[in-house]
Amino acid sequence: MLEVRGLEAWYGESHILHGIDFEVREGEVVTLLGRNGAGKTTTLKAIMGLVPRRSGSIRFKGEEIIHLRPDEIARRGIAFCPEERGIFASLNVMENLLLPPVIAPGGLDLPTLFSLFPNLEERRTSPGTKLSGGEQQMLAIARILRTGARLLLLDEPTEGLAPVIVQQIGRTIAEIKKRGFTVLLVEQNFRFAATLADRHYVIEHGRVVDMIPNAELEQNMSKLHDYLGV
Amino acid sequence: MHTIFGIPAPLLFGQLLLGLINGGFYALLSLGLAVIFGMLNIINFAHGALFMTGAFAAWGLLNYLGLPYWYALILSPLLIGLFGLVLERLFIRRLYGLDHLYGLLLTFGLALIIEGLFRNAFGSSGMPYQIPRSLSGAVNLGFMFLPLYRGWVVVVALVVSLATWAVIEKTRLGATLRAATENAALVQAFGINVPRLVALTYAGGVALAAFAGVLAAPIYSVNPNMGSNLIITVFAVVVIGGMGSILGSIVSGFGLGVIEGLTKVFYPQASDTVIFVVMAIVLLARPAGLFGKTA
Numbered sequence: 308m309l310e311v312r313g314l315e316a317w318y319g320e321s322h323i324l325h326g327i328d329f330e331v332r333e334g335e336v337v338t339l340l341g342r343n344g345a346g347k348t349t350t351l352k353a354i355m356g357l358v359p360r361r362s363g364s365i366r367f368k369g370e371e372i373i374h375l376r377p378d379e380i381a382r383r384g385i386a387f388c389p390e391e392r393g394i395f396a397s398l399n400v401m402e403n404l405l406l407p408p409v410i411a412p413g414g415l416d417l418p419t420l421f422s423l424f425p426n427l428e429e430r431r432t433s434p435g436t437k438l439s440g441g442e443q444q445m446l447a448i449a450r451i452l453r454t455g456a457r458l459l460l461l462d463e464p465t466e467g468l469a470p471v472i473v474q475q476i477g478r479t480i481a482e483i484k485k486r487g488f489t490v491l492l493v494e495q496n497f498r499f500a501a502t503l504a505d506r507h508y509v510i511e512h513g514r515v516v517d518m519i520p521n522a523e524l525e526q527n528m529s530k531l532h533d534y535l536g537v
Numbered sequence: 538m539h540t541i542f543g544i545p546a547p548l549l550f551g552q553l554l555l556g557l558i559n560g561g562f563y564a565l566l567s568l569g570l571a572v573i574f575g576m577l578n579i580i581n582f583a584h585g586a587l588f589m590t591g592a593f594a595a596w597g598l599l600n601y602l603g604l605p606y607w608y609a610l611i612l613s614p615l616l617i618g619l620f621g622l623v624l625e626r627l628f629i630r631r632l633y634g635l636d637h638l639y640g641l642l643l644t645f646g647l648a649l650i651i652e653g654l655f656r657n658a659f660g661s662s663g664m665p666y667q668i669p670r671s672l673s674g675a676v677n678l679g680f681m682f683l684p685l686y687r688g689w690v691v692v693v694a695l696v697v698s699l700a701t702w703a704v705i706e707k708t709r710l711g712a713t714l715r716a717a718t719e720n721a722a723l724v725q726a727f728g729i730n731v732p733r734l735v736a737l738t739y740a741g742g743v744a745l746a747a748f749a750g751v752l753a754a755p756i757y758s759v760n761p762n763m764g765s766n767l768i769i770t771v772f773a774v775v776v777i778g779g780m781g782s783i784l785g786s787i788v789s790g791f792g793l794g795v796i797e798g799l800t801k802v803f804y805p806q807a808s809d810t811v812i813f814v815v816m817a818i819v820l821l822a823r824p825a826g827l828f829g830k831t832a
Contacts, residue, residue, distance in 0.1 A: 377722070377725040395715065406727060
């Protein structure tokens, strides 16, 4: 579904990605693991067209998308949930939820979203940033499930959240997967990632250095500890 | 004669009406500036020149094409809005992400060029524009005579201001605009063509200025300086209301128009400076303006 080859990216003078290679197959949950500053977030942003300069190849459903603008990439069926969640303060919960335009049939409808995230329905008229961190994360995920995009890029959805909320996010991602969405997940917390993912790519200094199928995670634990420095 | 606070009532109400009319122009112009500043982060110094261009468009439509006021009220904002679209595509979009100073210099330069061209072509003495026949005359309200056209300007400025506010605060399109003001990159990553939205926002703000220009044409004479006379006061209004605040523009626009009018009654010497005095006080007490968000 997504095939990334030789992806390089720059912020101004700093060369962040030095040739990223990986692919995500339809219906998979794939994680990008790595230390802080390894280039995980930049990889997601580069796929979405949100870095100022990039080169290489990004093919989505066979089509080269590296030269497209972010809105054109989104219209092809990729949705992005940023690390900072990107909830708009001047919009209420409902407006935040309805902001991304529906780009294809097959998204979740509002009743389904509210059954997945009951908190959001109770707080539909609250300003978006008055929600708790966990609720904001749920809103950020719910928002992109509506649009009909089938590939979701989730950047550290569990960061800074209480364990009980992390579990709820985990159940949500499992549910999304069951419904046939494809997920590319950036995570620091590989124990969390291990409960959801099919495969893990390890990124170091802007390159993919390893791929570990989730089934072989146990055998590779010591190697992974070295990669992540935990 | 009937008096209020020792002031003859007709004088008081007359100045109050004048204040409301000026307030209507302040509101319409500062609204456009607020919308443009919110989306483009550009302080549009060409706004006064575009207001003037709107008035000239009405004059031209009448004198060259024989199209009366009511056509001009629609056509002039469309034409000048289109012109704004061209300005944005050709010039202004090159300044996004740069320091405010560049936008200020560019739009100030554009204003000088536009006004210079009109002064060259039409001189600076001004041309009269007739009040449409259906709005000429006055009604006796009992306490004063209300010239119909002036009443119309107050009402229509208020309606257009509130409609603009409603579009921005209550509709899907408005939600998208507000979101793009906060984080344009993310909105674009949701599949919205933000560059197009930004260009149309500029065109919309410019169209509001042109609309105000058509409204103003029968009241002031149509002349190349009519915008620059007004725009300095409008910038003070924007600062008082809070840079980028929609409601702030409307409330402070009408409010300051009235304050200015009342000052003309009670202490005429200060009528030209009162808005700037208010601005200084507001900036001391609330640096972000009355309705501005403190960042």
